[in-house]
Amino acid sequence: xxxxxxxxxxxxxxxxxxxxxxxxxxxxxxxxxxxxxxxxxxxxxxxxxxxxxxxxxxxxxxxxxxxxxxxxxxxxxxxxxxxxxxxxxxxxxxxxxxxxxxxxxxxxxxxxxxxx
Amino acid sequence: xxxxxxxxxxxxxxxxxxxxxxxxxxxxxxxxxxxxxxxxxxxxxxxxxxxxxxxxxxxxxxxxxxxxxxxxxxxxxxxxxxxxxxxxxxxxxxxxxxxxxxxxxxxxxxxxxx
Numbered sequence: 180x181x182x183x184x185x186x187x188x189x190x191x192x193x194x195x196x197x198x199x200x201x202x203x204x205x206x207x208x209x210x211x212x213x214x215x216x217x218x219x220x221x222x223x224x225x226x227x228x229x230x231x232x233x234x235x236x237x238x239x240x241x242x243x244x245x246x247x248x249x250x251x252x253x254x255x256x257x258x259x260x261x262x263x264x265x266x267x268x269x270x271x272x273x274x275x276x277x278x279x280x281x282x283x284x285x286x287x288x289x290x291x292x293x294x295x
Numbered sequence: 296x297x298x299x300x301x302x303x304x305x306x307x308x309x310x311x312x313x314x315x316x317x318x319x320x321x322x323x324x325x326x327x328x329x330x331x332x333x334x335x336x337x338x339x340x341x342x343x344x345x346x347x348x349x350x351x352x353x354x355x356x357x358x359x360x361x362x363x364x365x366x367x368x369x370x371x372x373x374x375x376x377x378x379x380x381x382x383x384x385x386x387x388x389x390x391x392x393x394x395x396x397x398x399x400x401x402x403x404x405x406x407x408x409x
Contacts, residue, residue, distance in 0.1 A: 183338075210395070212396070219304075219401065219402070220401050220402070221299075221385050221387075221399030221400050221401050221402050222339070222385070222399050223399070224396050224397070224398075227394075227396065234394065235394055235396065270338075270339070272339075274395070276395065282327070282389065282395040283329075283341055283344060284341075284397065285340075285341075286331075286338045286339040286340070287338060288337075288338045289338065
């Protein structure tokens with residue numbers, strides 16, 4: 180168990196460009212979450228997957244954002260036509276839901292996005 | 296919608312001082328409660344959690360938290376802090392029986408002077 184990994188760790192892009200981030204969860208975990216964290220704030224939920232199904236999306240997730248988890252393992256988060264307001268730390272977390280209320284989420288190191 | 300309030304945004308202590316960080320939530324139903332910690336340059340990690348049973352929960356590194364249902368609170372405590380406790384601390388709440396999506400507070404930055 181190597182924990183949750185995210186790639187890249189840092190991304191600098193120009194406004195209007197598309198970016199894609201990858202998250203590799205802990206291998207046996209069936210849930211995968213994406214969060215956004217800005218300076219001085221806690222993580223804000225964006226979306227989550229249970230296996231390959233995307234079950235919920237926050238209203239924070241505009242049409243420019245899309246996430247996939249095609250085989251129920253790794254996930255990608257794409258932001259199209261980036262805006263300066265998209266600059267943030269994007270966090271991924273995974274957990275194992277086994278039918279009870281014992282969800283503990285394990286977080287990755289995050290991808291820090293800077294939009295110039 | 297549920298919300299989580301962490302009243303202390305910045306706390307500065309000397310080593311060996313006692314710590315209490317406040318956390319209040321707005322939802323009146325059954326909740327699961329968490330404290331996460333983020334050390335400088337590291338990712339968020341779980342400090343402790345409450346699901347049911349004894350409202351006094353003990354976590355790693357000497358931390359504990361007490362769930363007081365009547366006050367909608369889940370305050371984090373440590374009797375004697377160390378320099379290595381310097382970190383950002385986040386309280387989070389999950390509604391029991393929901394979709395297990397946590398709501399986080401905005402965090403408390405703790406600096407411990409040696």
